[in-house]
Amino acid sequence: MKKIIYLLLCFAGLSASAQVTDTTKKINIADTLKKDLFTAPDTVKHLRSKSWALVPPSVLVAYGASNFFFKPVRRLDVSINNDIMEDAPNFKHHPENFFQFTPVVLVYGLNLVGVHGKNTFIDRTMIFAMAEVMMSLTTFGIKKVSHRLRPDGSDYYSFPSGHTANAFLGAEFMAQELGDKSLAYSAIGYSFATATGILRMYNRDHWFSDVVAGAGFGILSTKAAYLLYPYIRNRLFKAGREKEDNRDVPAELKKEPKTSSILLPSYSQGYLGMQFSMQF
Template sequence: MSKIIIVLFLSLSFLKVNGQNTLVDSADQKKNVRFKYRSLIFPTVLIGYGVVGLTSPALKKINNSIRDELSAQHFRKVKLDNFTQYTPSLSVYALNAFGIHGKNNLKDRTIVMATAYIIMGSSISIIKKTSNIERPDSSNTRSFPSGHTANAFLGAEFLYQEYKDISVWYGIMGYLVATGTGFLRMTNDKHWLTDVATGAGIGILSTKIAYWVHPFLKKTIFKDKDDLNGMIMPFYNGREYGLGLSMIF
């Protein structure tokens, strides 16, 4: 069963990267930006699967079967997912630092990423507080959806959008890392499959919305701010991991 789940996630990742056009071709695009509703299919299916799984006996049974199968495999519990969740996002800045420039400049890509994180973070927080789904390890009732997975897939979509015109392989690698992060959340007994699926969908959708609204934000809120200096760094406060974003306009 665990092998089937890995193949399923990888298949969905490759389908997403190879079959999806960009939501906004350029942040500086002068013509009107039209939302491509087809781009909503992939993340909506993932979110829908997780939501239905909250009440569906069949999907709950699948959750338990996968957990039992992973437990039987005796996977070693590692904390690598605390770091891989941010790898795709940080890769965008690392590639630019090494001279491989993406679609947007520092200002525009940072606005897009910050917008995506605000959308994703607020959505995840609200749903976790209201769903009250117990984690597989019974540590708390904030299992649904997976925030780590949402972070990873947000970054994977961000990496894909910025570099798809240079090479699709950047996006593929980002989605592979994101898929691995989701799988680690299950092997670490922190999330059900439905948690991971919904987290992935929310992460992807948050980035898509961020690119969609970016022209409006740039035209209104950031129209007179041509220069932007900032720094993005991971942080750890002893209990939580995250990304710190500091911008000077």
């Protein structure tokens, strides 16, 4: 049991080591929704969503995938599963079915009581939807291709863990939106995600490397969504903004192609002629 908790906490070490006091004022729910839904920022704010941030979750995915060709990783999977069988041979409880959604529910719930995230409701929801699509397509596609048998022998969809991927997607979503207000929010999200991974192993639904890879896919999907969304949003709404900016401008002042021309008579060396000039 100690081995399992230690290994999981190693890759979930993003949890907070200190807590910052959240001094957000309580306001009316209707006012909160109006402010958060309709007051769109000029530029989408995104926290810690730089390209280098994709490296740590990619390492988790690589570790999980290495079980197919690296025997020490496979032996560790078997060792951890044997420890679980000894500690809790009859364990059959599935709170992880709810834990995987808890971080996302908390983000929207806290928003209702006045704790605003980094982005407005619409932007935040679009980012979350993008992350879910990327994660779902990746994990369920790989499940069919990898054809790995679950520890309980029920089917061949063990790698990677979809529950864990979804839980860590939500945990990173919570960290991105609320992590700058208080590190406690990041710690709460990642605690639920880590618990989800542990429970998936205790229910013999997944091997340890399945859970590690699932965590990597979940975090990677969220970080990629935060990285890509500002570019997609700006491109989609750029034309609309330009049209809106020019809507009330008089027709004679709207930007038109700037051209000018001039035609002048000329006389040189006894010859009469014309000179034409145009500027674009």
